[in-house]
Amino acid sequence: MFDKIWNQHVITGEPGEPQLMYVDLHLVHEVTSPQAFEGLRQQHRRVRRPDKTFATMDHNVPTEDIFNVKDVIAKKQMATLQTNAEEFGVTLASVGTEDQGIIHVIGPQLGLTQPGKIIVCGDSHTSTHGAFGAIAFGIGTSEVEHVFATQTIWQQKPKTMGIHVHGDLKAGVSAKDIIMALISQSGFDGFTGYAIEFYGNVIDDMSMANRMTLSNMVIEGGAKMGQMKPDQTTFDYIAGRKYAPKDMTAAMKYWSQFYTDDPSAFDKTLDFDVSKLAPYVSFGTNPGMSVPVDGQLPEPKDDNDRKAYDYVGLKPGSSPKDIPLGYAFFGSCTNGRLEDLEAAAEILKGQHIANGLTALVVPGSMAIKAEAERRGLDQIFKDAGCQWRMPGCSACLGMNPDLVPAGVHCASTSNRNFEGRQGSGSITHLASPQMVAAAAIHGHFIDIRKEAI
Ligand SMILES: CC(C)[C@H](C(=O)O)[C@@H](O)C(=O)O
Numbered sequence: 001m002f003d004k005i006w007n008q009h010v011i012t013g014e015p016g017e018p019q020l021m022y023v024d025l026h027l028v029h030e031v032t033s034p035q036a037f038e039g040l041r042q043q044h045r046r047v048r049r050p051d052k053t054f055a056t057m058d059h060n061v062p063t064e065d066i067f068n069v070k071d072v073i074a075k076k077q078m079a080t081l082q083t084n085a086e087e088f089g090v091t092l093a094s095v096g097t098e099d100q101g102i103i104h105v106i107g108p109q110l111g112l113t114q115p116g117k118i119i120v121c122g123d124s125h126t127s128t129h130g131a132f133g134a135i136a137f138g139i140g141t142s143e144v145e146h147v148f149a150t151q152t153i154w155q156q157k158p159k160t161m162g163i164h165v166h167g168d169l170k171a172g173v174s175a176k177d178i179i180m181a182l183i184s185q186s187g188f189d190g191f192t193g194y195a196i197e198f199y200g201n202v203i204d205d206m207s208m209a210n211r212m213t214l215s216n217m218v219i220e221g222g223a224k225m226g227q228m229k230p231d232q233t234t235f236d237y238i239a240g241r242k243y244a245p246k247d248m249t250a251a252m253k254y255w256s257q258f259y260t261d262d263p264s265a266f267d268k269t270l271d272f273d274v275s276k277l278a279p280y281v282s283f284g285t286n287p288g289m290s291v292p293v294d295g296q297l298p299e300p301k302d303d304n305d306r307k308a309y310d311y312v313g314l315k316p317g318s319s320p321k322d323i324p325l326g327y328a329f330f331g332s333c334t335n336g337r338l339e340d341l342e343a344a345a346e347i348l349k350g351q352h353i354a355n356g357l358t359a360l361v362v363p364g365s366m367a368i369k370a371e372a373e374r375r376g377l378d379q380i381f382k383d384a385g386c387q388w389r390m391p392g393c394s395a396c397l398g399m400n401p402d403l404v405p406a407g408v409h410c411a412s413t414s415n416r417n418f419e420g421r422q423g424s425g426s427i428t429h430l431a432s433p434q435m436v437a438a439a440a441i442h443g444h445f446i447d448i449r450k451e452a453i
């Protein structure tokens with residue numbers, strides 16, 4: 001599948017060397033675009049294909065009141081994107097408009113993300129869009145400028161890794177646990193240099209929301225891209241969306257060519273049986289430092305591990321259930337979709353979060369917020385003692401007012417847990433929406449397969 005899409009997009013260059021690739025969709029946000037637009041301006045260039053470029057604001061958005069941006073840099077970045085989008089004719093889902101949201105949530109939601117496309121964005125979690133059978137990867141700011149100007153990008157073709165995900169996924173275990181287990185078992189850079197394709201019965205049965213969670217986090221294992229073959233689930237998701245093809249029959253016929261004929265063609269394969277998989281919790285300062293909830297925190301292997309233990313203030317041999325939580329975060333491009341909020345709400349319904357714990361629920365987009373409210377999820381969260389917020393990256397990273405205080409342990413549905421990620425001195429524990437919901441109620445993690453909520 002990877003080669004089929006890749007080969008259709010090569011403009012020039014020899015295999016084994018960087019090749020010039022055509023870009024079908026360029027997604028843009030306020031943090032990595034200002035210098036790129038400025039570069040164009042200085043060279044008197046235009047955005048070559050504004051019709052293949054789409055922008056939004058997500059990282060800096062204050063989720064309590066999205067129109068009241070107090071931080072000077074945040075305000076400037078957002079205003080700059082507004083001006084740049086107008087000047088260069090780029091469609092922008094600006095704050096407060098119905099299409100606004102986290103870029104990796106709204107691309108799929110608007111039907112912009114489609115099989116067979118090459119999709120880039122100045123953001124590492126662009127891998128998310130690979131869940132539709134696209135080649136999607138993050139690029140740097142100078143590359144953003146190159147794509148603006150030429151609609152092309154130089155890229156060296158990566159090696160391919162096929163991950164066969166099979167078996168019987170048990171209740172309480174989700175895509176988040178699969179990817180966290182895969183990363184912790186492969187070492188946190190075990191995917192480096194590879195484009196990953198997930199396949200097998202577990203993937204076939206998975207919703208698009210869960211497939212996106214898997215693709216989203218391949219970057220945390222070192223891969224820039226992670227995809228699945230498009231199938232009926234993919235087509236049904238896209239059909240009827242704002243920018244979906246008008247002629248879906250023709251589109252589906254075209255998309256159906258994108259699959260891997262022969263798994264032995266992968267440069268590397270990995271077999272992953274999910275039948276005995278437990279929910280995972282991260283304890284350290286990279287996503288690879290994760291254990292099953294019924295496991296123990298391992299002995300440190302090196303100075304890095306010792307440093308991580310010092311930072312998080314936990315002891316080897318202890319249980320993830322012993323971590324004293326003060327905060328819970330539901331949201332991000334990993335788990336901020338409607339299905340994720342539903343999974344959390346199902347657990348929180350009729351319950352209350354632990355005394356003294358702060359819980360933020362941040363929908364991934366305005367559309368998700370509206371639909372969640374139509375279904376009454378906001379009320380479930382509020383009744384449980386959570387704060388119901390406006391869409392944005394929020395507490396996934398410390399670029400906006402949603403910060404976890406220093407020294408506080410946060411159960412989080414996001415994807416990164418390095419030092420200070422959620423605010424200076426904050427301590428992040430990654431887990432699935434179901435696990436974070438149960439943890440918020442108890443003030444510590446529980447094994448949702450076995451223990452009563
Ligand atoms: C700000 C942006 C460049 C960054 C990324 O590339 O991923 C952010 O989205 C993140 O998750 O750390």
Ligand code: SF4
Pocket residue numbers: 058059102104123125332333334392393396397414415
């Ligand atoms: S939600 Fe988090 S991971 Fe996703 S783009 Fe925003 S900051 Fe990056």
